[in-house]
Amino acid sequence: MRGDMYLSDTAWRGVTVRGASQGSEVNLIRWAVKPLCHMGNLNIAVLGPAGYAKDLGKKGTESDITFYNLKKGEDTVTIIEPTRYPERLAPLFYAASMADAALVVVSEITPTLGEWVLMLDEARVERGYIVLRNYLSPGDVAPLFRGTVLERYEFVEEDPIALRDLLLREAHARISVPPAAGTVGAIPIDHHFNVRGIGTVILGGVVRGGIRKHDTLKVYPGEQAITVRSIQKHDDDFDWAAEGDRVGLALKNVESDDLDRGFVLSDDPAIRTGTTIEARATLVKYWPAPLTAGTVLHLGHWMQFIPARVEAVRDDGDWRQPTLTLALEKDLVYLPGDTAVLHYLEGGKLRIAGHIELA
Template sequence: MEARINSHIVIGTAGHVDHGKTALIRHLTGIETDRLAAEKLRGITIENGYAHLRLPSGGVVGFIDVPGHERFIKTMLAGAMGIDAVLLIIAADEGLKPQTIEHLNILNHLGVSKGCIVITKKDLVSETELVALSNAIKDLTHNTSLSGFDIVYYSIYDDSCREMMLDTLERFSSYSDENKAYAASRLHVDRVFSVKGVGTIVTGTLIEGQIKKGETIFQYPGNKKCRIKGIEVYGQPVEIAEYGQRVALNLSIDHDQIARGDLLSSVDQFTPTMIIEANLTTDQLSQEIRHWQRLKLYHGTREVLCRIALGNDEAIHSYESRRIQLRLESQIYCKVNDPVILRSYSPMVTLGGGIIVSSHANKRIVDQSDEEAFDDLMELKTILKHSSCFFNIEDRFFERTSLSLSKGYELVEKMLKNEIILKLNDDAYALTDNWNALCELILDAVSIEHRQHPLRKGIQKETLRSKINTTFPLSKSEFNLTIDTMISNKLIKESSNSISLFNYSPELNSVQKNAIDEIMAIIETHQQALVPMNDFLVIRLDKNVIYDLLYYLINYELLVKINDEYIMTMTLYKMSVQKLFDYFETHDVLSVAEFRDMTGFSRKSTVMLLEHFDRVKLTKRSENNRTMIKN
């Protein structure tokens, strides 16, 4: 499968407050990214700003101008999560500052490995000072993802700087990524607003996949379905947007039902998580990170509180790399290999970052001494454990994973071979553990029915489905597939819509056999074809035992239950049905009187039997007449 080549890239600015990030973008693009009155008044960026530039080659660069002030790091993170490359801005007259270093650490944790370092305001210092600052920057970025970045000197008053920057941008403006191109679409919302006469507008970076105008997309955490009414990319209406682009979407959803931090995705069953595991690398820490410390996690454009689970005597120190587990206080929707950033709860300082290695972990303390590297197979197993009982292996199945299609199908074959999953038919697979638990639950329910009602054939199918529904909420087709498969495996059997254990058959004792003889004698001597069930209570046994015996005879088709109060023999019932069929061979309409004369039954018995035929869909009543239902 050939990957699409994108002619666009999203570049974020980073750096200390008032180092010239917004001025640089304005000089490059002619677009003012400070969009709030407070920003223009104070001269600093408070919210992320957006601009775009078409390069001489035809490629498009989208810019995210993030705030540099320490109080707006949260906003900076929301923008940085969706960038492909960075311009790290450092003012020549001020040099390296606290937010420069914090932004650098964040970019390193996010794995941003494309971009350049721009020393702005070069006209305010000497050549010697520029060289000294460049050397300091090289030392600072050594052993980070920004190591080896070009260092560009810039002044907004020198147009030759703009031309030089355009050449630099051309070198990393085109890129390709097969996994991102063909993955399910994901967009973390960073802005929401409404336009009169248009409706709800959301913006964000399409980090994976492709979206089309008119398609359905799902909003999380609300799990709301909405239609994409319109798409704009860099201010221009388009029919299709692809991964890596900054987009604005006009959605068929109320403005108050979607917010910054929400996820939009084509995945219609994106499973949330409250426990993740990540490979964390820490920065310089003023204090060690302790077990159960409350932290802030940043994923996508979302911020959630969490606790870190290390073990009571464990701690994490500066510049340490290790696997950790985080217990979240709010749900997130994530995938393996998603980047995350951790900050302290108070004071708010960036502690470190890394990537998610388990998106739906079980509660545990990660043992560093024997911890195995997380692999693709574990990711797939984790996703399956949080899926419905049955799943279909098709291309869309892998949309919730970070796997390519070829790798995904390869792992499925491996899991089938190792009996981690089972193939029930061409459209249904199940985790072996889940399937075994489901079968055990069904066998237990059927066994309980046999113990409580030993004379009955088994448990009614719908009753059985309702009993297991709390643990395994199966659709009707999934339940029927389960029953059919268990019958094929000779675990259970079905008769007259009743489910019993495969080798089960009721056994009558001598008292029960004598009672059945009495039941049949009462029927034979009864004046009418339909016999009231209460007439059998003259037998000197407990009422419940008598009724169990009657249902035993009904289940084994010796008697037929006409309604809740009357029964008749199967022999007489079949004769009555045959007379009904014979009559409709030559007639279209049957009256009560005509059927009474045919059978010789009383009018009361005739009416009850015809009403029974109506219920079982043999006949259809029209006033006092019946017609045959053709089936």
């Protein structure tokens, strides 16, 4: 057995994978290595009844978020369900943060549907599909979707075979190409584990640029240097990965216990970290009152979900677009120009507050 063969979301049975901050166990399914091929990938969040995605793909990694994998020839789809939602808000954010598109299954109009709409809008998931059930019509949901990204989503029939074909066609249009020389990349970690004979393996998605086998990257926060031993995408060995790819990486010079969900692997010199953020916020239209100093929010960016206390607020006359000074519980890793979603976990039926622009 080759020592550099490890798999991503459908790889391992009986391996303990640390994903959520508590170090939850992850159920990984199988071992199979296929010949190298050229592929594109669609990452899609499925928001609907629990387990809805089981009819669309094969279950892979399972923790507070569950991945399902769909593949036909060179076309691959990574399906993400927020398993521990709605009791926890973070999985909904993670699913939206990782998504290129969303599939929203509407059985009834509820506060939960409203929360899905706000999250997809604040996370800027611009593409998507809507399945209506229980005789709902587009007109029934139009008022809730108006002015959000869901206003541009496509209504589709509830047919698993047709949905799989639709997602594979979308993936086919997203073919990834090898990164050009000098390209830098960033990969937030969503799960990590140790494999006997191989070492540390992480699962994540390439959110910027690209990486190559044997690249030296830094682990943020902290800037520890590591080397990419090998790369896999949907069970296939590759020498590279590009933006939008879901990857499993075998790493040198770092232990799994030294990593956590939300850590970022990158060689991009523009990466920033900090525990104090001053940024312009935009609050959702339903937010009832100005934010005040002392309020504890949670800042969501990539695979990070960090408590952040409001230290100061300056609104210049428009309280829905204040400038906030935030003190974070731990370092935020980001690129200038990124956005981050503001969550208020004590908000009852309104737990999504808005977003900030990171400078």
